[in-house]
Amino acid sequence: MIDFVATFIFFFAVIDPIGTIPVFIAVTRGYDAAAKRKIAVIASLVAAALLVFFAVAGEILLTAMGIPLAAFQIAGGIVLFLFALSMIFGESKPEEEVRLVKDHRETAIFPLAVPSIASPGAMLACVLLTENARFNIFEQMQTVAMMLAVILLTLLLMLVASSVHKVIGNAGASVISRVMGLILASVAVTNALAGFVSYFDK
Template structure:
């Protein structure tokens, strides 16, 4: 069960998929700022997913929100950010925020919706269903979630040495290529959500 939860949370949190987003928003940052952004992103994502672990079931039941609705919203947000990566706005924005000392890149798009994606929020709710899982089992799920976020943190920290090797021009190329990949992932999320809605009808 623990391995199954780990696989599910790894897929929906997608630590590897966060790397191109991290590279884009931290291009031009000093190493200290880069590390701080990585820790902030992982911390905020843990808080958001922790909130859904504790209160998510009550919130979703009260609002009547479905998984496809979450997926479509997250896919659209990721697609818009992917466009900014492709056209270079993401890196310019990251540089401006670094100069102001603004920590927003850690919150958007790294923590939400990259790490704490709509799919991850809903997966946490489903894996901690009060009707099916006991408190100790939900605590184990929380530990698995933190382990996956820890892996994402390590991968973001390793992006620093990569940036030092490829430099800013290389980061610009990587940003645009990964922007295309991220756009495809975002569109795929929307397609899957629409398919789920059609099947539900």
């Protein structure tokens, strides 16, 4: 059985539901309440489908390309670490993705579903936390359930985005995003070290 709390926190860090709120508000500016709800649901469904695909087929694709999972784990840990550093020291998720909205067509798919909810870090996490050699089918289903729970939380926050944003503001969302980045950096280092151990033990 997986560690539900650790897995939930991991996905909370890489998906960052709080950081999605300013992005959602920017994307849906000018829409009525019904349209906002529809955009939130569509974005959540698209993100969930994409992440489930990576959880189910990610390792299969790596095997087909002849890439050892340990190598992907090391690379994934490094990428997640760099992603975490960008959350801590660079533009936070709200700042960066709200800027993307201003520069691109405002749609539910981009940047809301991808990369705001289904971020590169979340895609990597889905593959790393459903490794066939480390987790059985039941444990993988538990991991996917935790990921979907975080997406459901993200959907609920989007549905009450205006109220939440009034409370925390962009500054609050930025602070939370940076704290999540620190947690993610620790997890990333752990994954990279586990990959090195797995690779050199063979």
